[in-house]
Amino acid sequence: MRVMGVDPGLTRCGLGAVEGRPGAPLTLVAVGVVRTGADEELGARLVGIEAGIEQWLDDVRPDAVAVERVFSQHNVRTVMGTAQAAGIAVLCAARRGLPVALHTPSEVKAAITGSGTADKKQIGAMVTRLLRLTEMPRPADAADALALAICHVWRGGAQHRLADALAKARNPRR
Amino acid sequence: MRVMGVDPGLTRCGLGAVEGRPGAPLTLVAVGVVRTGADEELGARLVGIEAGIEQWLDDVRPDAVAVERVFSQHNVRTVMGTAQAAGIAVLCAARRGLPVALHTPSEVKAAITGSGTADKKQIGAMVTRLLRLTEMPRPADAADALALAICHVWRGGAQHRLADALAKARNPRR
Secondary structure, eight states: OEEEEEEEOEEEEEEEEEOOTTTTTOOOEEEEEEEEOTTOOOHHHHHHHHHHHHHHHHHOOOOOEEEEEOOOTSTTTTHHHHHHHHHHHHHHHHHOOOOOOEEHHHHHHHHHSTTOOOOOHHHHHHHHHHHSSSSSSSSHHHHHHHHHHHHHHHHHHHHHHHHHHHHHHTTTTT | EEEEEEOOSSSSEEEEEEOOOTTTTTEEEEEEEEETTTTHHHHHHHHHHHHHHHHHHHHHHEEEEEEEEEOOOOOOTHHHHHHHHHHHHHHHHHHTTTTTEEOOOOHHHHHHSOOOOOHHHHHHHHHHHHTTTTSSSSSSHHHHHHHHHHHHHHHHHHHHHHHHHHHHHOOOOO
């Protein structure tokens, strides 16, 4: 399963793709950021984010896209732009018929480090270890996008196993 | 000048277009809403909003688009979806190279009624009067979209006159 993670933002939108399945080693497919200038108009920035994500979807061809769920409680000054970048990532994926999942930051932290309150450095260290990289992906937004993708591979796997178990329980001869 | 106003929302995205210039009567071009189902996935809803806005831009062919500026302070439960619908409206307009303006609710209220704290009924009544309609546009989101468009015609006009005056002051022989 190939998953593309999106850590949304207008100034830096982190993008990272991994391939794997639960219980097997994960592989890095790609990692990077799409940037737009803080001095650009909002419309130009959103067009830039869309173009960057479209290019990534063309190149990476993921089976699913995982986007960080944005809350209004945090970073009030920038949260609207973050929500809009996230919306464009969801839009681009849905237009292609790709399944889209939203994961909260604490779900991602808990999946990757075992603690919902882990800091950025700890996330970066675990992403580096899980993907057997020689150094931590930078900037932090890129590492966070990989963490989202890894979280989705694992959670998706758990959800698939649960669905399989339920299907078998309903129809034991399957 | 033909302006399309967008009162963003996932469940009801109000759209309204007017034609006019400051100091002259305004004309209604079109008014309506794009709706998506609360039971649909976010991706499907955003795709529906994009398709609806694209259709409107094709039909109305505005010279500019005015979108309500969304704040995180209000309606915390729905504000993320509202911000994302607004982002898609800005994206659709910017992709076509159309100028996009963001106006706050109180700017719109002040422009239309003279009071930044006017209620929805007062906005609806003034929109009905200014466009010489026989009844108030419904739902309220549609009337709010027309109010945004009217606000932009008037504010845009004031901004153009200011820009002209400044240009003349710099180059008196123009």
